Amino acid sequence: MRSSRAFAVALVTFATFTDIVAYSVAVPVLPDLSRRLGASPTVIGFLFASFGVTLLTVSVPMGAVSDRIGRRAPMVGGLAALAGATMLFAFSTSLPTLFAARLVQGAADAITWVVGFALIADRYGPEERGRVTGFVMSGTSVAIIVGPSIGGWLYEIGGIRLPFLFVGALAVACALAFLFVDLPKSHAHHEAVPLGALLRLPPVAACAVAVIAASSTMSMLEPVLALHLAGLSIGPARIGLLFGIAATINAMLHPAIGHLADRLGARRMMLAGLTLSAFALALLGQSWSLQSAIVFQVFMAATMAVMITPSLAHMAEATSLGGVSSFGVAYGVYNMAWGAGLLTGPAIGGFLFERLGFARLVLIWSPALLAVTWLLADVRAPREFGQVRRVEGVARVARVGQVGQAGRVEGVGQVGQAGRVTEDTEAE
Numbered sequence: 001m002r003s004s005r006a007f008a009v010a011l012v013t014f015a016t017f018t019d020i021v022a023y024s025v026a027v028p029v030l031p032d033l034s035r036r037l038g039a040s041p042t043v044i045g046f047l048f049a050s051f052g053v054t055l056l057t058v059s060v061p062m063g064a065v066s067d068r069i070g071r072r073a074p075m076v077g078g079l080a081a082l083a084g085a086t087m088l089f090a091f092s093t094s095l096p097t098l099f100a101a102r103l104v105q106g107a108a109d110a111i112t113w114v115v116g117f118a119l120i121a122d123r124y125g126p127e128e129r130g131r132v133t134g135f136v137m138s139g140t141s142v143a144i145i146v147g148p149s150i151g152g153w154l155y156e157i158g159g160i161r162l163p164f165l166f167v168g169a170l171a172v173a174c175a176l177a178f179l180f181v182d183l184p185k186s187h188a189h190h191e192a193v194p195l196g197a198l199l200r201l202p203p204v205a206a207c208a209v210a211v212i213a214a215s216s217t218m219s220m221l222e223p224v225l226a227l228h229l230a231g232l233s234i235g236p237a238r239i240g241l242l243f244g245i246a247a248t249i250n251a252m253l254h255p256a257i258g259h260l261a262d263r264l265g266a267r268r269m270m271l272a273g274l275t276l277s278a279f280a281l282a283l284l285g286q287s288w289s290l291q292s293a294i295v296f297q298v299f300m301a302a303t304m305a306v307m308i309t310p311s312l313a314h315m316a317e318a319t320s321l322g323g324v325s326s327f328g329v330a331y332g333v334y335n336m337a338w339g340a341g342l343l344t345g346p347a348i349g350g351f352l353f354e355r356l357g358f359a360r361l362v363l364i365w366s367p368a369l370l371a372v373t374w375l376l377a378d379v380r381a382p383r384e385f386g387q388v389r390r391v392e393g394v395a396r397v398a399r400v401g402q403v404g405q406a407g408r409v410e411g412v413g414q415v416g417q418a419g420r421v422t423e424d425t426e427a428e
Contacts, residue, residue: 005123008181009132012116013139015079015174019112020140022082022105022167023051024147026089029155029163030098037095047095047102049343054106056339060195062107063114063332071119071328072178078111079175083168090164114335118327121316127262129313130269134258137309141251145244198329203267203318206379207311208337210270213372214307215341217277217365220349221300225284225293228358234290242294246301253305258313266314271373273307278369285362 026048034044066074081104088101117133124132154163199205229239261269280300287293312334319330352361 008119008123009135011174011177011181012119013136014177015075015112015116016136016140017143018079018167018170018174019082019109020143021147021150021170022086023109024144025151025154025163025167026102026105029151029160030089033089033092033160034095034098037092037098039095039098043095047098050099050102051106051109052339052343054103055110056336056343058107058110059114059335059339060329060332062111063118063328063330063335064326066115066118066328067326071115071122072181074111074115075119076175076178078108078115079171079178082108082112083171083175086164086168086171090161090168110332110335114328114331117312117316117331117334121320121327121331126266126313126317126320129316130258130261130266130310131255132258133312134255134261134309137258137305137312138251138254141247141254145247145251195329195333198319198324198326198333201318201322201324202379203322204315204330204333206376207270207315207318208333209372210274210307210376211311211334211337212341212344213274213369214277214304214311215338216345216348217281217341217369218304219342219345220365221281221284223346224349224353224358224361225297227353228287229290229293231358232287232289232293234293238290242290242297245294246297249298250301250305253302254309257305257309261310261313266310266317269310270307270314271377273303273305273310274369274373274376276303276306278366278373279303281362281369282366285359285366 030047031044034047039047062074062078085101085105085108088097088104092098092101116136120132120136121129150166151163154166199208226239229242257269277300280296280303284293284296284300287296315330315334316327319325319327324330349361349365352364356364
């Protein structure tokens with residue numbers, strides 16, 4: 001059981017679920033805790049934003065570390081860091097301690113997601129990654145739904161510390177479970193892949209741009225949609241209901257969309273999701289009541305699922321068929337792109353909302369999404385790479401051989417689970 005691929009996927013799902021619950025628990029609890037310690041609204045904003053600092057800075061380096069030493073140690077370390085961060089939250093008596101906890105939490109988030117999806121890419125080929133990714137994303141969507149409720153409920157019955165102690169216990173349990181799963185000891189038998197070299201692979205760069213577009217769109221909507229609905233005299237409780245319904249539909253769709261990505265192609269589904277999201281966003285801007293907003297927001301959430309799940313599978317596909325097997329670095333790039341969208345989306349959205357209003361904002365944003373999709377569609381799909389291309393900084397591939405499940409390159413020739421390469425070629 002502990003050596004099965006299904007067990008590894010279940011643990012990755014458990015780890016990302018725990019991470020999202022930890023993040024969600026902070027939403028209702030941290031503002032109150034910060035105010036008790038004398039924080040102003042501005043300081044509370046910086047506290048929440050500090051999460052993104054370590055998320056962006058840790059993602060790629062820890063992905064590279066996991067490529068060199070294997071996935072187990074970084075995953076256990078990331079979950080231990082998450083447990084440590086929750087303990088700091090639970091027993092904080094000063095604002096510097098809260099900031100330290102938030103920074104550690106951001107680093108733990110980066111490690112969990114980057115190494116977790118790299119582990120899935122190690123163990124599953126391109127014909128299965130969409131389905132497995134959909135399963136993991138469904139679990140994380142459930143965490144988005146239940147996380148704030150768990151945090152608020154535990155806070156009510158046990159005070160400020162109980163929500164964090166609960167999440168810490170989950171993180172410790174997950175870390176211990178990873179100690180008992182059989183994983184390959186190492187994954188990359190190449191030289192380290194520089195970040196710039198990986199981004200010079202057109203499909204990898206295109207996937208990163210698509211992720212930024214999706215992440216910025218989702219994060220843009222979170223504050224401004226609530227403000228728009230408040231202007232329609234819709235109260236906070238009903239706004240929460242709207243987001244809850246959309247998140248539930250999103251969670252239900254991920255497995256089916258992952259299966260479709262395996263059948264139709266992850267890149268094709270990713271671009272279809274971006275295209276549909278542009279139309280869904282335009283419709284959302286025309287909402288006139290709670291009922292219409294629920295219908296349009298559910299459509300929006302569904303299109304985001306169509307984009308996100310295939311994009312996770314596509315990143316591994318684009319990387320491996322570009323002649324690179326450093327999935328840790330690749331998902332570090334993915335995480336950085338997601339974090340960049342999270343930072344820029346709300347800032348741009350808030351600026352435009354204040355000056356144009358919600359309807360005009362989305363009428364500007366939607367064509368921009370279509371333009372990005374049109375540009376990305378011109379980037380060659382990974383399946384069009386008939387040759388292995390040497391990336392600067394990666395070992396030269398010069399003889400016929402096989403790429404196995406962990407991505408080990410022994411030459412150019414047959415590629416196992418990562419895909420098939422049929423020609424030997426010289427570097428560009």
